[in-house]
Amino acid sequence: MVSSEKGRITLPATLENLEDFKRFIVQNAEKAGLDPQKTMEMELAADEILTNIISYAYSGASGDITVTCGTDTEGLFVVETTDEGKPFDPLQTDLPDVSASLEQREIGGLGLFLARKMVDKTRYERRFDRNILRLYKKIRSVP
């Protein structure tokens, strides 16, 4: 749940808008108090999710992505991406084999794997014909 909404943008799901989405997220992350490292990690996670939506969600047809930033009831910074593309849970994809050799190594699944690794918590739901994905990051490291 995004309890404190800092901002929301909706743009067409095209590669041309990827940097606009990312800049929006970075600005909100910094405002929320994430340090540069955490900001970049959240940016990367969102980058992978957004690139995946842009590439696949609408199967070549046009469609939008809505990105919402805020903090949840536990004080984590949240980035929520919503699209109206075909049902897809990016958290259920197969993990790549990170121990494979160069010859065996494939790229498939790596982006979504990285997204999950860069944040503290992820949640997916399918609601109102929309894919809703939330990425959570602790604002401060717990000592």
Add this chain to the structure above:
Amino acid sequence: MEAKAGGESALQMEIRSRYVSYMEEPMEIRIEKDSQDVVVSIIGRMDAVTAPGFDQQIEQRISEGEKRFVVDLSRLEYISSAGLRSMLSMAKKLKQNQGTLALCGLKGVVKEVFDVSGFSSIFNICEDVQKARKEL
């Protein structure tokens, strides 16, 4: 594009291509070539928007017969899986052509991404360009 002569080392030619991303930092590829090696410096950020520019430069060099590459990442601030894809593709192509590749300058989030994805163990990674050249 202008060719710059001279520089602080014995490298013959510097070609610079500029790919403007939507952030303030463009991704810039600098290529320096001497009689033995090609040193590719990636400056800025590598993501789905900017990675194809890198691919293009590398494919051109490989098709020209270049076999020995160092990729200097010391000024790369950010890399997504699109950039990793480019690196993997480059490594596989060079392997097919009996070429060699070494990376150097990994740090910060770029190093984190290489480590988490397992890419640190499939590439020849060195501290700096000088050490990387020795590895080729």
